[in-house]
Each structure stands twice: as C-alpha cells, then as structure tokens.
Amino acid sequence: MSTVTATIRHRVLPPRLTGQEIVLAGVLVVLWAALAVSTPAFLTAGSIQPLLVATAPIALAGVGMTIVIITGGIDVSVGGAIMVCSVLTAKALVGAEVSLPVAVLLSVAVGGALGLVNGVLIAYGRVHAIIITFGTANLFMFLGLRIFGSGTVNGIPGTLAFFGRGAGGRTLGVPHAFLITVLITAAAWWYLRHTAGGRHFFAIGGDAQAARLAGVRVQRRVLLTYLITGLLVGLASCFVIAQGTSTLDQSVGSGKELAVIAAVVIGGTSIMGGRGSVLGTLLGALLVQSVASGVTQLGWRSQLSDLFVGVFIIVAVGADLLRTRARRSR
C-alpha cells in the first residue's frame, strides 16, 4: 500500500485505474463467469443486451452524481427530476408527436433547468447540498405529480425506441443507450483526469477553502456539477421512457436517486468528497444490474438482490474508510 502511494506522489496525474476499479472489474468477471456456468443463457446476446440497456440510465445519471460527490456534495433530487423530465417528454411525445431529437432536447433542457435550480441554491445559498436537494426533490415530485394530473400517460409512441431494449435500440448488437453512456463516461473520465477544470472538482472536495485560496472559483464549479447532473438526468429520462412500456405512471423515477448513489459509492467514490472516478460508477451500476438479473435468472428470491446491493455498499464504504484511515495514520 505505502509503496504504491509513494510512487504516485511523484506523478502529476492520478492513477489510470484505482484499486477499487480493479477489484470491481474482477468481481464482475467472476460474477459473470459464475452466472455463465450456472445459467447457460446468461452470457447470450439476448440476456446481456437488455442488461446493458437497464444499466444505462443509472450509470449515466451516475456520471453527474460522481462529480457532485467528488466536490463533497450530493443530489437526492435525481428521482424527482427523472419524474418531471419523463412525464413532460412523454406528454410531448403523445400530445405533440415530437420527433426523437426534439424529445431528447426537451428532456435535457428540462433536466438542465432543474439542475440549475439545485446548483444556484447550493453554490450561492451555502446550505449543505443534502438539505437543498431534499427540498427540491419534494418540489420536483410535486411538480411531476401535477403534470401527471391524476392519471397515467397512455399510448406513448415508439419514437424513443432508439434507446430501448428492442431491435431498434441497437446497432451491430450494441445497445445505443449503453454506447452513449460509455462515451459520456469516457469523456468525463478524460475531463476529470486531464484538465485543470476537472482537477478543481477534486480540490473543492478535498478542501474548499484551500481550493478557493488557490484560485479555484468554487461557487461556479459547484454550480456546474449540479447543472451537469441535471442535463445527464434529462438524457437518462429518455432512456427510462424507452425501456418502460407505452404507459408512464407516477412511480417513474421513484427511488432512483438511491440506486444512482449506490452505483457511485460501490464504484469507489468517497462519500466524503475529494476522491472518485466515473469509470468506477459505470462498473458499480453494471454490478448492481448484473446481480439483479442474475438473481432472477437463477430463480432465487427477488429480495436477495437488495441484500447483495446492501452488502456491496457496506463493503465499498468500509474499504473507503480503511483507505482514509491508512492515509491519515502515515
């Protein structure tokens, strides 16, 4: 451990892969291998493609959430924001029969606006993010329910099938939703690791005062993280509509903020801020969905997947705390 960190000290850049990511990738490989042996259908295209599609919205919103948590914040309004974005987009698809690009733009714009509300309140209000986003989560939910207006949105056309689970949702066997998520994750990984702007997020999470003294425009950077999360949640909402049914009901988005935070934490991002990676989040989201699919395909009880996710979170947080302690004791 100490020798590894000692070599890192001399580098300008942080390591390409963190220990947690290597462990996660290992766990995923072992899990997939075990599932492939015990249920032969697991490693077939018909099983992996839907799994990747189901992973996409959580992993995509997770990219934004990772950056937010790196700066020492959190966003628990993601579920409410998904609800507002998806019900508005669904209504536009049914009522105005908008095209795919218009629907995506609308959803992303709405998500961005909601993210901006969070960002402004948190960056300039200087109340802790969990309080603000807890408030806005309820506001967004209220707004979403109002737009639903005591009913479901029925007869949603297949405009968004491009992001869906069906044959129209993939090219050369690769689901579009997952491909887009991987590309955005890669871009975020590069930005966070190789640009000064990206490193500022880590600096803010490490010590906001020190970052300010070092010339980082803390408030602007913090605002940006919530705006990014909002924009990504807008796109993720299109994925959510695409993988649902032709009816949208008010349970949409419910509990998704916790699923996203779970993926981020399992991915090795420190909930205390200052450390983390979007690659880990993608792996974390993939692990959670693999467990859920595995439990169903093995014919095990459904609630076991909750148990496994709980264990993963505790192990991940525990590992993070141990790392922090090891670092401090030196």
Place this chain on the structure above:
Amino acid sequence: MRSRLALPIAILTTAALAVSGCTKKNDNDTSSGSTAGAKTYKVAFVPKLQGVPYFEAMNAGGKAAAAALGNVEWLYQGPTQADAAAQADIVRSYIQQKVDTLIVAPNDPDSMAPLLQQAKDAGIHVATADTDAPSSVREVFVNQATAEGIGQGLTDALLTAMGGKGKYAIVSCGQTAENLNSWIKVQQAYTKEKYPDATIVDVVYAGEDQAKATQMATDLMNAHPDLTGLVGECTSSAPGVAQAVKDAGKIGKVFTVGLGTPQAMKPYLTDKSSTAAILWDVQNLGYLTAWAGAQIAEGKQFQATNNVSDKLTGVTYDATSKMLLLGPALQITDKNVDQFNY
C-alpha cells in the same frame, strides 16, 4: 455574503419542504350530495395510492354513487406512493375529521388493523374495499371478485393461448400485497389441478416499477428458453411483461396475460403481445364501495342479494365472511377494450 443569504435560503428551503409536504395531501376530491333535509353521511375512501387510473376510476364510480344517492359526501384521498406509513397518516387524519364511514384499500393489512380499531373506537364505521384486512374489525369488505375468479380467469386465458401446456412464470409486484398473493395461490393450485402439463417455473416481485418488471420478464425468458407464458399480476407489470415479449421479438411464441387497466393494455392487446387483461368494472366497484359505506353509516343490513343501481343488480353478500361481491371477473381483449375509458 454568507450571513446575508443564509437566512433567506434557509427560510425558502423550509417553506419548500412545508409546501411540498402539504400539497400532496391537499388533493381532496370532494363531491357533496344534497345538504338539505336528511343527514349527509361522510364516506371517506383511502386508496392504496392516488393518481393511477385504477383508483381514479374507483373515485369516479364513488362520485357517481354520491350524486345518485343524494345523502353521501364522498371523500377520496390516498398517498402518492403505495406506502403503508403514508397511507396510515391519511387514515389518521380522517379519524380526526370524524367521518361517518372510513373505507380503506390497505397497502399492508396487518399494520392497518389497529388503525381500523382506533377508528371504530372513535365511533366511525369501518370497511375495506379492493384489498381486505381480514383480521381487523371492518364491518364489510367490498370485494371486486373472488380470488378464485381472478386466479382462474388469468390461468384459463393464458393456458388457452398456450395450448393447455408448457412453462410459464409470474411477475408480481409488492411482495406483501394480500390480494396478489391470494390470486397467485389460486393460480398455482388451479394450474396443477386443471392443466397437469403446465408448470409455473418462477414467481418474481418487481414492486410498482414498470421498467423493473419488464427487465425481470426479459431475464425470465432468458433463464427459461422454453418459457411460453408470462403473467403480469398487477397494473404495472401487466404492460411490462407484454413489452418484454415485444422487445424480445417473441410475439406469438410467448403469450402474456395480466391484471391491466384497459387503456394501458390497449397497444399490447392490439399487437397481440398481450392475449387478455383480466379485470372487473372498476367504476362499478367504486359505486358499490360508496353505496356500502352509506348503508353501514345508516345502520342498514345487507341482504343476501342487493340491487344497488340499475346497472348493478344482484350483488351478493356473504354474512359469514361479511363480504360484498361485485361479480365475476371481466376478460378484456382487443375486441372489447374500447368500451372502457380508463
């Protein structure tokens, strides 16, 4: 900067929380009957959750009954998510309002029982509708259909499409939902007895999450390549299993049935990814619920068969189980789906 802004923001946040907390509960739908002359009975119905077409249709039926009966004020309020604790809060508020009859479709029958006792102690008539709380003090349970009616209806519709044999799986919703579990028990027993060449390979629980139900149905089809049938046990998983079959390109190879509301199931009934939806006339169920609430508030006894309205005749009452039965289950297919507007 810090001190100038912190206070207003804190106030704003608190206000936001308070507003959002209250508004959810303010969606009271009230339609009062004639207030002149005879006493008006306040009949309150607490659904599992509000805003879904199923309970909104029940609400419409209850309102219609209130208008027709004239001496009923129909109150309708439910939680925004199928959550037992949030539902309990609403029940408590109705107890405080001292309504005449309190009717609940409990999310969790066991935790609802003591609350119903509390209501009874406060002099309120209590009843259940849609979902029973069997071990409670309720005076009547307004049942949409018997568990046998639903379970057998689902099994017969699916097995007819499957040719009377083969493997199928059930995608249910809440794991503690009393009515869903009682239907599943009937499906299991009835399949074993009437269709010996058919087996239920798995029962999974997706909560109220459509995307999760769809993904679970996909996983089930992968785990059992010889699967030819899927049942969506509630209104969110019924379209979910059909969507999964459609996405996997298995229409005509894997058949689905489910407890779905007509308008949500229509696209799937039309493209044949769903064979049939089994349901009952939900508006009539709401009508019967409001009528029963008024009956017990007035202290009237139920007859063995009751003529409730022109459309609702011969409703049977079983005195031993204290249960009003709406009637046989309804099979909704692409032929008759347009008759229902919810």
